[in-house]
Amino acid sequence: MNHSQNEHTLKAFDGDLATLRGLIAEIGGRAEKAVEGAMTALTNHDLDLARQVVEGDKRIDALEEQIDRMVIQTIALRAPMADDLRELVAALKISGVVERIGDYAKNIAKRVALIDPAQHIDAARLLPAMADATRQLVDDAFTAFARRDADLAVAVCAQDKTVDDFYNSIFRALIAHMISNPEHVGAGTHLLFIAKNLERIGDHATNVSEMVYFAVTGQSMNERERGDDALAPGAD
Amino acid sequence: MLDNTATSSTNPKMSARDVKVFYGDKQAIKGVSIDIDMDNVVAFIGPSGCGKSTFLRTLNRMNDTIPIARVEGDITLDGENIYSSKMDVVQLRARVGMVFQKPNPFPKSIYDNVAYGARIHGLAPNKAELDQIVENSLVRAGLWNEVKDRLSDSGTALSGGQQQRLCIARAIAVDPEVILMDEPCSALDPIATAKIEELIHELRGRYAIVIVTHNMQQAARVSQKTAFFHLGTMVEYGDTSDIFTNPREERTRDYITGRYG
Numbered sequence: 001m002n003h004s005q006n007e008h009t010l011k012a013f014d015g016d017l018a019t020l021r022g023l024i025a026e027i028g029g030r031a032e033k034a035v036e037g038a039m040t041a042l043t044n045h046d047l048d049l050a051r052q053v054v055e056g057d058k059r060i061d062a063l064e065e066q067i068d069r070m071v072i073q074t075i076a077l078r079a080p081m082a083d084d085l086r087e088l089v090a091a092l093k094i095s096g097v098v099e100r101i102g103d104y105a106k107n108i109a110k111r112v113a114l115i116d117p118a119q120h121i122d123a124a125r126l127l128p129a130m131a132d133a134t135r136q137l138v139d140d141a142f143t144a145f146a147r148r149d150a151d152l153a154v155a156v157c158a159q160d161k162t163v164d165d166f167y168n169s170i171f172r173a174l175i176a177h178m179i180s181n182p183e184h185v186g187a188g189t190h191l192l193f194i195a196k197n198l199e200r201i202g203d204h205a206t207n208v209s210e211m212v213y214f215a216v217t218g219q220s221m222n223e224r225e226r227g228d229d230a231l232a233p234g235a236d
Numbered sequence: 237m238l239d240n241t242a243t244s245s246t247n248p249k250m251s252a253r254d255v256k257v258f259y260g261d262k263q264a265i266k267g268v269s270i271d272i273d274m275d276n277v278v279a280f281i282g283p284s285g286c287g288k289s290t291f292l293r294t295l296n297r298m299n300d301t302i303p304i305a306r307v308e309g310d311i312t313l314d315g316e317n318i319y320s321s322k323m324d325v326v327q328l329r330a331r332v333g334m335v336f337q338k339p340n341p342f343p344k345s346i347y348d349n350v351a352y353g354a355r356i357h358g359l360a361p362n363k364a365e366l367d368q369i370v371e372n373s374l375v376r377a378g379l380w381n382e383v384k385d386r387l388s389d390s391g392t393a394l395s396g397g398q399q400q401r402l403c404i405a406r407a408i409a410v411d412p413e414v415i416l417m418d419e420p421c422s423a424l425d426p427i428a429t430a431k432i433e434e435l436i437h438e439l440r441g442r443y444a445i446v447i448v449t450h451n452m453q454q455a456a457r458v459s460q461k462t463a464f465f466h467l468g469t470m471v472e473y474g475d476t477s478d479i480f481t482n483p484r485e486e487r488t489r490d491y492i493t494g495r496y497g
Contacts, residue, residue, distance in 0.1 A: 218482030
Protein backbone atom coordinates (compact mmCIF):
# COMPACT_ATOMS: atom_id res chain seq x y z
CA MET A 1 0.00 0.00 0.00
CA ASN A 2 1.48 3.29 -1.05
CA HIS A 3 0.68 5.82 1.63
CA SER A 4 0.73 9.53 1.41
CA GLN A 5 3.04 10.89 4.04
CA ASN A 6 0.70 13.64 5.13
CA GLU A 7 1.47 15.21 8.43
CA HIS A 8 -0.70 14.50 11.42
CA THR A 9 -3.15 17.19 12.36
CA LEU A 10 -1.46 17.05 15.76
CA LYS A 11 2.07 18.15 14.83
CA ALA A 12 3.56 17.04 18.15
CA PHE A 13 2.83 13.45 17.12
CA ASP A 14 5.01 13.90 14.01
CA GLY A 15 7.66 15.30 16.32
CA ASP A 16 7.51 12.19 18.52
CA LEU A 17 7.79 9.88 15.52
CA ALA A 18 10.72 11.86 14.11
CA THR A 19 12.53 11.66 17.46
CA LEU A 20 11.91 7.94 17.61
CA ARG A 21 13.19 7.40 14.07
CA GLY A 22 16.29 9.37 15.03
CA LEU A 23 16.87 7.11 18.03
CA ILE A 24 16.45 3.97 15.91
CA ALA A 25 18.92 5.35 13.38
CA GLU A 26 21.36 6.09 16.20
CA ILE A 27 21.10 2.68 17.88
CA GLY A 28 21.39 0.95 14.49
CA GLY A 29 24.43 3.02 13.56
CA ARG A 30 26.09 2.28 16.90
CA ALA A 31 25.43 -1.45 16.58
CA GLU A 32 26.92 -1.49 13.10
CA LYS A 33 29.98 0.46 14.33
CA ALA A 34 30.36 -2.01 17.21
CA VAL A 35 30.48 -4.97 14.82
CA GLU A 36 33.00 -3.17 12.65
CA GLY A 37 35.09 -2.09 15.67
CA ALA A 38 35.14 -5.56 17.20
CA MET A 39 36.33 -7.12 13.95
CA THR A 40 39.00 -4.43 13.39
CA ALA A 41 40.17 -5.00 16.95
CA LEU A 42 40.37 -8.73 16.23
CA THR A 43 42.26 -8.32 12.96
CA ASN A 44 44.78 -5.83 14.43
CA HIS A 45 44.79 -7.34 17.91
CA ASP A 46 43.91 -3.82 19.12
CA LEU A 47 43.00 -4.24 22.78
CA ASP A 48 42.18 -0.52 23.24
CA LEU A 49 39.64 -0.61 20.44
CA ALA A 50 38.19 -3.85 21.84
CA ARG A 51 37.74 -2.14 25.22
CA GLN A 52 36.02 0.81 23.52
CA VAL A 53 33.57 -1.57 21.85
CA VAL A 54 32.79 -3.25 25.19
CA GLU A 55 32.38 0.16 26.82
CA GLY A 56 30.23 1.46 23.93
CA ASP A 57 27.68 -1.30 24.47
CA LYS A 58 26.39 0.57 27.52
CA ARG A 59 25.24 3.38 25.25
CA ILE A 60 23.38 0.86 23.07
CA ASP A 61 21.67 -0.58 26.15
CA ALA A 62 20.70 2.92 27.30
CA LEU A 63 19.30 3.72 23.86
CA GLU A 64 17.23 0.55 23.93
CA GLU A 65 15.68 1.64 27.20
CA GLN A 66 15.07 5.12 25.90
CA ILE A 67 13.35 3.77 22.77
CA ASP A 68 11.19 1.37 24.79
CA ARG A 69 10.10 4.15 27.13
CA MET A 70 9.31 6.45 24.26
CA VAL A 71 7.28 3.81 22.38
CA ILE A 72 5.22 2.98 25.47
CA GLN A 73 4.68 6.67 26.17
CA THR A 74 3.64 7.36 22.59
CA ILE A 75 1.20 4.44 22.52
CA ALA A 76 -0.31 5.61 25.81
CA LEU A 77 -0.53 9.29 24.93
CA ARG A 78 -1.23 9.32 21.20
CA ALA A 79 -3.34 6.16 20.75
CA PRO A 80 -1.70 5.43 17.38
CA MET A 81 -3.53 3.51 14.67
CA ALA A 82 -2.70 1.66 11.44
CA ASP A 83 0.82 2.30 10.08
CA ASP A 84 1.66 4.56 13.02
CA LEU A 85 0.86 1.73 15.42
CA ARG A 86 2.77 -0.79 13.33
CA GLU A 87 5.82 1.46 13.21
CA LEU A 88 5.81 1.86 16.98
CA VAL A 89 5.49 -1.87 17.56
CA ALA A 90 8.29 -2.44 15.06
CA ALA A 91 10.46 0.16 16.83
CA LEU A 92 9.91 -1.61 20.14
CA LYS A 93 10.91 -4.98 18.72
CA ILE A 94 13.81 -3.58 16.70
CA SER A 95 15.32 -1.93 19.76
CA GLY A 96 15.38 -5.31 21.51
CA VAL A 97 16.97 -6.99 18.49
CA VAL A 98 19.63 -4.29 18.10
CA GLU A 99 20.52 -4.59 21.73
CA ARG A 100 21.30 -8.26 21.03
CA ILE A 101 23.45 -7.28 18.03
CA GLY A 102 25.37 -4.98 20.36
CA ASP A 103 25.85 -7.85 22.81
CA TYR A 104 27.26 -10.11 20.11
CA ALA A 105 29.68 -7.37 19.02
CA LYS A 106 30.71 -6.91 22.65
CA ASN A 107 31.21 -10.67 22.94
CA ILE A 108 33.49 -10.64 19.89
CA ALA A 109 35.46 -7.72 21.35
CA LYS A 110 35.93 -9.53 24.65
CA ARG A 111 37.50 -12.49 22.86
CA VAL A 112 40.19 -10.33 21.22
CA ALA A 113 42.39 -10.39 24.33
CA LEU A 114 41.97 -14.15 24.66
CA ILE A 115 43.36 -14.99 21.24
CA ASP A 116 47.15 -15.15 20.91
CA PRO A 117 48.00 -13.15 17.78
CA ALA A 118 51.14 -15.26 17.35
CA GLN A 119 48.99 -18.28 16.57
CA HIS A 120 48.20 -17.87 12.92
CA ILE A 121 45.07 -19.77 11.97
CA ASP A 122 44.58 -19.59 8.23
CA ALA A 123 41.26 -21.43 8.47
CA ALA A 124 39.73 -18.22 9.83
CA ARG A 125 40.87 -16.04 6.93
CA LEU A 126 37.29 -15.66 5.68
CA LEU A 127 36.16 -14.06 8.96
CA PRO A 128 36.78 -10.41 7.89
CA ALA A 129 34.81 -10.97 4.67
CA MET A 130 32.01 -12.59 6.67
CA ALA A 131 32.07 -9.61 9.04
CA ASP A 132 31.81 -7.20 6.10
CA ALA A 133 28.81 -9.07 4.70
CA THR A 134 27.18 -9.11 8.14
CA ARG A 135 27.82 -5.40 8.75
CA GLN A 136 26.32 -4.65 5.35
CA LEU A 137 23.15 -6.58 6.30
CA VAL A 138 22.80 -4.53 9.47
CA ASP A 139 23.37 -1.34 7.49
CA ASP A 140 20.78 -2.29 4.87
CA ALA A 141 18.22 -3.32 7.48
CA PHE A 142 18.38 0.13 9.08
CA THR A 143 18.38 1.86 5.73
CA ALA A 144 15.19 -0.08 4.97
CA PHE A 145 13.70 1.19 8.23
CA ALA A 146 14.70 4.80 7.57
CA ARG A 147 13.30 4.73 4.01
CA ARG A 148 10.30 2.54 4.83
CA ASP A 149 11.57 0.32 2.02
CA ALA A 150 9.86 -3.11 2.01
CA ASP A 151 11.83 -4.28 -1.05
CA LEU A 152 15.15 -3.62 0.63
CA ALA A 153 13.88 -5.44 3.72
CA VAL A 154 13.14 -8.49 1.55
CA ALA A 155 16.60 -8.21 -0.03
CA VAL A 156 18.27 -8.22 3.40
CA CYS A 157 16.53 -11.47 4.28
CA ALA A 158 17.65 -13.04 1.02
CA GLN A 159 21.22 -11.81 1.56
CA ASP A 160 21.40 -13.46 4.97
CA LYS A 161 22.12 -16.69 3.10
CA THR A 162 25.55 -15.32 2.17
CA VAL A 163 26.38 -14.92 5.87
CA ASP A 164 25.10 -18.43 6.59
CA ASP A 165 27.30 -19.81 3.78
CA PHE A 166 30.33 -18.01 5.23
CA TYR A 167 29.59 -19.54 8.59
CA ASN A 168 29.26 -23.08 7.24
CA SER A 169 32.52 -22.74 5.37
CA ILE A 170 34.45 -21.24 8.32
CA PHE A 171 32.97 -23.83 10.67
CA ARG A 172 34.22 -26.71 8.55
CA ALA A 173 37.65 -25.15 8.00
CA LEU A 174 38.14 -24.43 11.72
CA ILE A 175 37.07 -27.91 12.81
CA ALA A 176 39.44 -29.48 10.30
CA HIS A 177 42.23 -27.14 11.44
CA MET A 178 41.68 -27.93 15.14
CA ILE A 179 41.73 -31.67 14.45
CA SER A 180 45.13 -31.38 12.80
CA ASN A 181 46.43 -28.73 15.21
CA PRO A 182 45.23 -29.59 18.72
CA GLU A 183 47.40 -26.81 20.19
CA HIS A 184 45.09 -24.31 18.40
CA VAL A 185 41.86 -25.60 19.93
CA GLY A 186 41.65 -22.68 22.39
CA ALA A 187 42.02 -19.93 19.79
CA GLY A 188 40.09 -21.96 17.22
CA THR A 189 37.11 -22.24 19.53
CA HIS A 190 37.12 -18.49 20.14
CA LEU A 191 37.19 -17.88 16.40
CA LEU A 192 34.37 -20.38 15.96
CA PHE A 193 32.28 -18.49 18.49
CA ILE A 194 33.07 -15.23 16.73
CA ALA A 195 31.84 -16.73 13.46
CA LYS A 196 28.73 -17.94 15.25
CA ASN A 197 28.17 -14.47 16.72
CA LEU A 198 28.40 -12.93 13.25
CA GLU A 199 25.95 -15.50 11.95
CA ARG A 200 23.51 -14.57 14.75
CA ILE A 201 23.97 -10.87 13.98
CA GLY A 202 22.94 -11.65 10.40
CA ASP A 203 19.82 -13.40 11.71
CA HIS A 204 18.99 -10.36 13.80
CA ALA A 205 19.42 -8.09 10.78
CA THR A 206 16.77 -10.22 9.07
CA ASN A 207 14.56 -9.85 12.18
CA VAL A 208 14.86 -6.08 11.86
CA SER A 209 13.96 -6.37 8.18
CA GLU A 210 10.92 -8.48 8.94
CA MET A 211 9.74 -5.80 11.35
CA VAL A 212 10.32 -3.12 8.73
CA TYR A 213 8.33 -5.15 6.21
CA PHE A 214 5.47 -5.50 8.69
CA ALA A 215 5.51 -1.81 9.59
CA VAL A 216 5.42 -0.75 5.94
CA THR A 217 3.01 -3.30 4.48
CA GLY A 218 0.93 -4.52 7.42
CA GLN A 219 1.75 -8.10 6.34
CA SER A 220 4.18 -10.66 7.65
CA MET A 221 6.97 -11.47 5.26
CA ASN A 222 6.12 -14.89 3.91
CA GLU A 223 8.49 -17.82 3.85
CA ARG A 224 9.22 -17.53 0.16
CA GLU A 225 10.21 -13.88 0.39
CA ARG A 226 12.30 -14.57 3.46
CA GLY A 227 14.30 -17.22 1.58
CA ASP A 228 15.34 -20.58 2.90
CA ASP A 229 16.89 -20.54 6.30
CA ALA A 230 20.11 -22.40 5.58
CA LEU A 231 20.74 -24.64 8.53
CA ALA A 232 24.20 -23.92 9.77
CA PRO A 233 25.91 -26.78 11.53
CA GLY A 234 25.43 -26.37 15.21
CA ALA A 235 22.82 -23.66 14.62
CA ASP A 236 20.92 -23.04 17.80
CA MET B 237 -21.50 -0.12 -5.96
CA LEU B 238 -18.39 -0.52 -3.93
CA ASP B 239 -16.45 -3.63 -4.80
CA ASN B 240 -13.64 -3.03 -2.36
CA THR B 241 -15.75 -3.48 0.74
CA ALA B 242 -16.88 -6.76 2.23
CA THR B 243 -20.48 -5.72 2.47
CA SER B 244 -22.27 -9.00 2.33
CA SER B 245 -23.00 -11.42 5.09
CA THR B 246 -24.55 -14.85 4.77
CA ASN B 247 -27.48 -14.27 7.08
CA PRO B 248 -28.01 -10.55 7.46
CA LYS B 249 -30.55 -9.07 9.85
CA MET B 250 -30.63 -5.90 7.80
CA SER B 251 -29.38 -5.25 4.29
CA ALA B 252 -28.90 -1.95 2.52
CA ARG B 253 -28.32 -1.88 -1.22
CA ASP B 254 -27.24 1.22 -3.11
CA VAL B 255 -28.89 3.54 -0.63
CA LYS B 256 -28.96 7.20 -1.58
CA VAL B 257 -30.29 10.01 0.58
CA PHE B 258 -31.11 13.48 -0.66
CA TYR B 259 -31.91 16.60 1.35
CA GLY B 260 -33.69 18.63 -1.30
CA ASP B 261 -31.14 18.91 -4.15
CA LYS B 262 -28.20 17.96 -2.00
CA GLN B 263 -27.14 14.32 -1.99
CA ALA B 264 -26.00 13.26 1.47
CA ILE B 265 -25.54 9.52 0.86
CA LYS B 266 -24.17 8.34 -2.47
CA GLY B 267 -24.98 4.67 -2.82
CA VAL B 268 -24.18 2.71 0.31
CA SER B 269 -24.50 -1.09 0.53
CA ILE B 270 -23.96 -2.97 3.75
CA ASP B 271 -25.19 -6.05 5.62
CA ILE B 272 -25.75 -6.04 9.35
CA ASP B 273 -25.93 -9.34 11.19
CA MET B 274 -26.78 -10.38 14.74
CA ASP B 275 -23.31 -11.53 15.72
CA ASN B 276 -21.32 -8.38 15.23
CA VAL B 277 -21.59 -4.91 16.65
CA VAL B 278 -21.09 -2.55 13.72
CA ALA B 279 -19.48 0.86 14.23
CA PHE B 280 -19.88 3.72 11.76
CA ILE B 281 -17.01 6.19 11.92
CA GLY B 282 -16.09 9.23 9.88
CA PRO B 283 -15.69 12.99 10.10
CA SER B 284 -18.62 15.31 10.80
CA GLY B 285 -20.91 15.59 7.81
CA CYS B 286 -19.72 12.30 6.26
CA GLY B 287 -23.26 10.87 6.32
CA LYS B 288 -22.87 8.22 8.98
CA SER B 289 -25.77 9.49 11.13
CA THR B 290 -27.91 10.15 8.07
CA PHE B 291 -27.35 6.59 6.91
CA LEU B 292 -28.04 5.20 10.40
CA ARG B 293 -31.37 7.02 10.38
CA THR B 294 -32.41 5.37 7.13
CA LEU B 295 -32.35 2.03 8.95
CA ASN B 296 -35.48 2.83 10.95
CA ARG B 297 -36.87 5.55 8.70
CA MET B 298 -36.09 8.39 11.06
CA ASN B 299 -35.43 10.50 7.96
CA ASP B 300 -39.20 10.33 7.28
CA THR B 301 -39.56 13.04 9.89
CA ILE B 302 -37.50 15.45 7.75
CA PRO B 303 -39.82 16.75 5.00
CA ILE B 304 -37.11 17.45 2.39
CA ALA B 305 -35.33 14.13 2.92
CA ARG B 306 -35.69 11.48 0.21
CA VAL B 307 -34.31 7.93 0.35
CA GLU B 308 -33.55 5.72 -2.67
CA GLY B 309 -32.32 2.15 -2.80
CA ASP B 310 -33.34 -0.93 -0.86
CA ILE B 311 -33.22 -1.55 2.85
CA THR B 312 -34.56 -4.81 4.20
CA LEU B 313 -35.19 -6.17 7.66
CA ASP B 314 -35.33 -9.98 7.59
CA GLY B 315 -35.69 -9.66 3.84
CA GLU B 316 -38.68 -7.32 4.04
CA ASN B 317 -38.39 -3.90 2.40
CA ILE B 318 -38.78 -1.34 5.20
CA TYR B 319 -39.66 1.42 2.74
CA SER B 320 -42.56 -0.54 1.27
CA SER B 321 -45.99 1.04 1.65
CA LYS B 322 -47.08 -2.04 3.61
CA MET B 323 -44.51 -1.37 6.33
CA ASP B 324 -45.98 -0.02 9.57
CA VAL B 325 -43.44 2.61 10.58
CA VAL B 326 -44.41 2.57 14.26
CA GLN B 327 -43.93 -1.19 14.30
CA LEU B 328 -40.64 -0.81 12.40
CA ARG B 329 -39.26 1.58 15.01
CA ALA B 330 -40.17 -0.87 17.76
CA ARG B 331 -38.24 -3.58 15.92
CA VAL B 332 -35.38 -1.21 15.11
CA GLY B 333 -34.89 0.86 18.23
CA MET B 334 -32.77 3.95 18.58
CA VAL B 335 -30.66 5.57 21.28
CA PHE B 336 -29.61 9.16 20.75
CA GLN B 337 -26.60 11.29 21.55
CA LYS B 338 -28.24 13.20 24.35
CA PRO B 339 -30.15 11.06 26.84
CA ASN B 340 -33.79 11.95 26.33
CA PRO B 341 -35.92 10.26 29.00
CA PHE B 342 -39.57 11.26 29.08
CA PRO B 343 -40.44 13.59 31.98
CA LYS B 344 -42.08 10.63 33.67
CA SER B 345 -41.13 8.11 36.32
CA ILE B 346 -38.33 5.62 35.70
CA TYR B 347 -40.99 2.90 35.61
CA ASP B 348 -43.16 4.71 33.08
CA ASN B 349 -40.21 5.50 30.84
CA VAL B 350 -39.55 1.80 30.40
CA ALA B 351 -43.23 0.74 30.45
CA TYR B 352 -44.29 3.34 27.88
CA GLY B 353 -43.45 1.44 24.71
CA ALA B 354 -44.67 -1.88 26.06
CA ARG B 355 -48.00 -0.24 26.91
CA ILE B 356 -48.57 1.41 23.53
CA HIS B 357 -47.53 -1.72 21.68
CA GLY B 358 -49.81 -3.79 23.93
CA LEU B 359 -47.02 -6.14 24.96
CA ALA B 360 -48.22 -6.64 28.55
CA PRO B 361 -51.80 -7.75 29.24
CA ASN B 362 -51.56 -7.11 32.96
CA LYS B 363 -49.62 -5.22 35.61
CA ALA B 364 -47.56 -8.24 36.70
CA GLU B 365 -46.29 -8.81 33.17
CA LEU B 366 -45.58 -5.12 32.69
CA ASP B 367 -43.61 -5.15 35.96
CA GLN B 368 -41.65 -8.07 34.61
CA ILE B 369 -40.87 -6.30 31.33
CA VAL B 370 -39.73 -3.20 33.22
CA GLU B 371 -37.51 -5.22 35.51
CA ASN B 372 -36.03 -7.36 32.74
CA SER B 373 -35.30 -4.32 30.61
CA LEU B 374 -33.65 -2.45 33.47
CA VAL B 375 -31.60 -5.54 34.37
CA ARG B 376 -30.43 -5.96 30.79
CA ALA B 377 -29.59 -2.26 30.60
CA GLY B 378 -27.49 -2.67 33.75
CA LEU B 379 -29.55 -0.14 35.66
CA TRP B 380 -31.84 -2.29 37.85
CA ASN B 381 -29.66 -2.36 40.97
CA GLU B 382 -29.28 1.40 40.91
CA VAL B 383 -32.99 2.23 40.53
CA LYS B 384 -35.02 -0.71 41.85
CA ASP B 385 -35.88 1.15 45.06
CA ARG B 386 -36.96 4.35 43.36
CA LEU B 387 -38.87 3.35 40.26
CA SER B 388 -41.37 6.14 40.80
CA ASP B 389 -38.68 8.84 40.77
CA SER B 390 -38.50 10.95 37.64
CA GLY B 391 -36.25 9.60 34.89
CA THR B 392 -34.84 13.07 34.41
CA ALA B 393 -33.50 13.05 37.99
CA LEU B 394 -30.96 10.36 37.13
CA SER B 395 -27.34 11.11 36.19
CA GLY B 396 -26.48 11.43 32.49
CA GLY B 397 -25.07 7.92 32.30
CA GLN B 398 -28.05 6.45 34.12
CA GLN B 399 -30.42 8.38 31.85
CA GLN B 400 -28.69 6.91 28.80
CA ARG B 401 -29.00 3.39 30.22
CA LEU B 402 -32.66 4.19 30.97
CA CYS B 403 -33.10 5.09 27.30
CA ILE B 404 -31.48 1.78 26.35
CA ALA B 405 -33.86 -0.01 28.76
CA ARG B 406 -36.74 1.85 27.11
CA ALA B 407 -35.59 0.67 23.68
CA ILE B 408 -35.14 -2.91 24.93
CA ALA B 409 -38.58 -2.99 26.57
CA VAL B 410 -40.40 -3.29 23.25
CA ASP B 411 -38.29 -6.33 22.38
CA PRO B 412 -36.47 -4.90 19.37
CA GLU B 413 -34.33 -6.89 16.94
CA VAL B 414 -31.95 -4.09 16.05
CA ILE B 415 -30.64 -1.24 18.22
CA LEU B 416 -29.23 1.85 16.55
CA MET B 417 -27.06 4.10 18.70
CA ASP B 418 -26.16 7.57 17.53
CA GLU B 419 -23.15 8.78 19.55
CA PRO B 420 -24.62 7.30 22.73
CA CYS B 421 -21.66 8.25 24.94
CA SER B 422 -20.63 11.66 23.66
CA ALA B 423 -22.36 13.42 26.55
CA LEU B 424 -21.07 11.00 29.20
CA ASP B 425 -17.99 10.86 31.41
CA PRO B 426 -15.49 7.99 31.01
CA ILE B 427 -17.00 5.83 33.76
CA ALA B 428 -20.54 6.16 32.41
CA THR B 429 -19.10 5.56 28.93
CA ALA B 430 -17.41 2.35 30.09
CA LYS B 431 -20.72 1.13 31.53
CA ILE B 432 -22.50 1.72 28.23
CA GLU B 433 -19.69 -0.01 26.35
CA GLU B 434 -19.87 -2.98 28.71
CA LEU B 435 -23.62 -3.03 28.15
CA ILE B 436 -23.11 -3.10 24.39
CA HIS B 437 -20.88 -6.15 24.85
CA GLU B 438 -23.57 -7.87 26.88
CA LEU B 439 -26.34 -7.04 24.41
CA ARG B 440 -24.33 -8.34 21.46
CA GLY B 441 -25.86 -11.44 19.95
CA ARG B 442 -29.29 -10.77 21.40
CA TYR B 443 -29.77 -7.72 19.20
CA ALA B 444 -28.11 -6.51 16.05
CA ILE B 445 -26.32 -3.33 17.13
CA VAL B 446 -25.10 -0.42 15.06
CA ILE B 447 -23.26 2.43 16.76
CA VAL B 448 -22.23 5.78 15.29
CA THR B 449 -19.28 7.21 17.14
CA HIS B 450 -16.76 10.02 16.78
CA ASN B 451 -14.54 8.26 19.24
CA MET B 452 -12.36 5.84 17.33
CA GLN B 453 -11.13 4.19 20.47
CA GLN B 454 -14.75 3.47 21.29
CA ALA B 455 -15.36 1.96 17.86
CA ALA B 456 -12.26 -0.18 18.38
CA ARG B 457 -13.43 -1.23 21.84
CA VAL B 458 -17.06 -2.13 21.18
CA SER B 459 -17.37 -3.25 17.57
CA GLN B 460 -16.38 -6.28 15.55
CA LYS B 461 -17.05 -4.57 12.22
CA THR B 462 -16.28 -0.99 11.32
CA ALA B 463 -17.49 1.10 8.39
CA PHE B 464 -15.66 4.29 7.49
CA PHE B 465 -17.79 6.97 5.87
CA HIS B 466 -16.48 9.99 4.00
CA LEU B 467 -18.34 12.56 1.90
CA GLY B 468 -21.48 10.46 1.69
CA THR B 469 -19.81 7.23 0.63
CA MET B 470 -18.83 4.19 2.62
CA VAL B 471 -15.11 4.08 1.87
CA GLU B 472 -14.27 0.85 3.66
CA TYR B 473 -16.08 -1.80 5.68
CA GLY B 474 -14.32 -4.66 7.39
CA ASP B 475 -13.24 -6.35 10.59
CA THR B 476 -12.54 -3.72 13.21
CA SER B 477 -9.15 -5.26 13.97
CA ASP B 478 -8.12 -4.89 10.32
CA ILE B 479 -9.50 -1.39 9.91
CA PHE B 480 -7.47 -0.10 12.84
CA THR B 481 -4.23 -1.97 12.18
CA ASN B 482 -4.08 -2.24 8.42
CA PRO B 483 -6.79 -0.33 6.54
CA ARG B 484 -6.88 -0.93 2.81
CA GLU B 485 -7.91 2.56 1.81
CA GLU B 486 -5.68 5.58 2.17
CA ARG B 487 -8.60 7.79 3.19
CA THR B 488 -9.41 5.42 6.03
CA ARG B 489 -5.79 5.38 7.13
CA ASP B 490 -5.51 9.16 7.00
CA TYR B 491 -8.64 9.51 9.12
CA ILE B 492 -7.86 6.94 11.79
CA THR B 493 -4.25 8.04 12.18
CA GLY B 494 -5.22 11.68 12.57
CA ARG B 495 -3.98 12.90 9.22
CA TYR B 496 -7.43 13.83 7.92
CA GLY B 497 -7.92 17.31 6.47
